[in-house]
Each structure stands twice: as C-alpha cells, then as structure tokens.
Amino acid sequence: MENQNEEDHMVEFTNPEALNSTNPIPRPRMVVIVKKCRQLGLDPGGFYQPGYKDGAKRRLQMMCLGRDWDPETRKYGSRRTIDEELRVSSVEEILRVSIANFYTTSGRLGLHQDRDESRKSLKEGLPVVSISTGDSADFLYGDQRDIGKAESVVLESGDVLIFGGRSRHIFHGVTSIIPDSAPMNLLEETKLRPRRLNLTFRQY
Numbered sequence: 001m002e003n004q005n006e007e008d009h010m011v012e013f014t015n016p017e018a019l020n021s022t023n024p025i026p027r028p029r030m031v032v033i034v035k036k037c038r039q040l041g042l043d044p045g046g047f048y049q050p051g052y053k054d055g056a057k058r059r060l061q062m063m064c065l066g067r068d069w070d071p072e073t074r075k076y077g078s079r080r081t082i083d084e085e086l087r088v089s090s091v092e093e094i095l096r097v098s099i100a101n102f103y104t105t106s107g108r109l110g111l112h113q114d115r116d117e118s119r120k121s122l123k124e125g126l127p128v129v130s131i132s133t134g135d136s137a138d139f140l141y142g143d144q145r146d147i148g149k150a151e152s153v154v155l156e157s158g159d160v161l162i163f164g165g166r167s168r169h170i171f172h173g174v175t176s177i178i179p180d181s182a183p184m185n186l187l188e189e190t191k192l193r194p195r196r197l198n199l200t201f202r203q204y
C-alpha cells in the first residue's frame with residue numbers, strides 16, 4: 001500500500017484465527033486441485049520463472065489465475081484467458097485472485113508482505129488464503145523484514161494458512177523445502193513430481 005506509515009506495518013499476533021494452520025483439505029480434493037494446476041501450468045500462460053527488476057530470477061515457478069500479477073511492477077493486470085478454465089471454482093469466483101507457486105527443493109521465497117491488492121482490500125484486512133500441497137515447507141513469518149526475529153512453522157501438504165485482519169501485513173517467506181516429504185499417495189494419484197505447489201487466494 002502506498003504511503004503506508006511504519007505503524008501500519010506493525011502486526012500483533014494476538015488473534016490465533018488470523019494466522020492459523022490446520023489440515024482441512026481432504027486428499028481427493030487435493031488431487032483435483034493439483035491435477036488442475038498441473039494441466040493449467042503446462043499450457044501457454046502457465047508456470048514460468050518470474051524475475052526481479054534487476055534481472056535476477058525468483059527461485060520458484062509462478063502462474064496467475066484470475067487477475068494477472070506482474071512481479072516486476074508489482075501491479076495487477078487484466079485477467080488471462082486461461083482463467084476461464086478455473087472459474088468453475090467458487091472460491092476463485094469470490095476471491096478473484098489466485099497465484100500458484102511451484103517450488104523445487106532449492107526453491108525459496110524471501111520475506112515480503114502481500115500488499116499489491118487494492119487499498120480497500122488491504123485496509124479491511126481481507127485475508128490471504130494459502131493452500132499447500134506436495135513437499136512441506138519451512139514458512140517464516142513476523143512483523144518485521146528480519147529473518148532473525150521471525151517465527152517459523154512447517155506447512156505440510158493439505159495445510160491451509162489464513163492471514164487476515166491485523167495479520168494481513170505480516171512479513172512471510174519460504175526458507176526451505178523439505179525434500180521427499182510429500183504424501184506418497186498424493187504423488188501417485190497426481191503424478192506430481194515430489195515438489196511443493198502452493199496456491200494463494202486474495203481479494204483484489
């Protein structure tokens with residue numbers, strides 16, 4: 001959010017519901033999600049390795065469903081035609097923005113805030129809903145961009161992490177992917193290579 005003062009960045013982790021990790025997605029549903037992402041990801045307009053403004057590459061593969069987020073300009077553009085496919089999902093209909101990240105075992109995502117959504121969405125603290133599948137990840141979060149002061153939690157396949165309200169502006173990132181930690185039956189049923197797929201949903 002532009003012109004946000006330092007105080008607005010402060011996050012209090014007093015509301016456990018604002019940042020929680022549970023395991024609510026049943027495996028058959030996960031299989032459907034992973035297969036759909038795999039199919040969309042292989043299409044033109046699917047997964048690609050985004051970069052930073054300075055030319056460095058991010059250490060993950062990304063695909064936007066719903067509005068298209070440009071990691072270089074950090075702005076949302078119009079929808080991609082490929083979206084029509086996933087619009088069958090009611091969650092996507094409501095929340096409008098979904099970004100899929102695909103991590104190999106060397107994948108990482110530095111500490112950052114999700115703050116490119118509309119001023120209204122950010123101000124209201126509308127939650128980011130994050131679904132993890134495949135290999136587990138060491139996920140870091142905190143109220144400052146400081147790895148040394150951040151807390152960590154392992155996100156496993158099937159975990160849903162929700163950060164909204166006062167936790168909407170947490171700094172967060174992925175420090176490592178835990179090799180060979182994906183549930184074997186998920187890999188067998190989806191033919192997903194043993195990697196991590198993360199889906200985030202946001203209201204623009």
Ligand SMILES: O=C(O)CCC(=O)C(=O)O
Nearest residue numbers: 099101114130174198200
């Ligand atoms: O992969 C994750 O768990 C986090 C993804 C994320 O923070 C993002 O896409 O903004």
Ligand SMILES: [Fe+2]
Nearest residue numbers: 112113114172
């Ligand atoms: Fe994020």
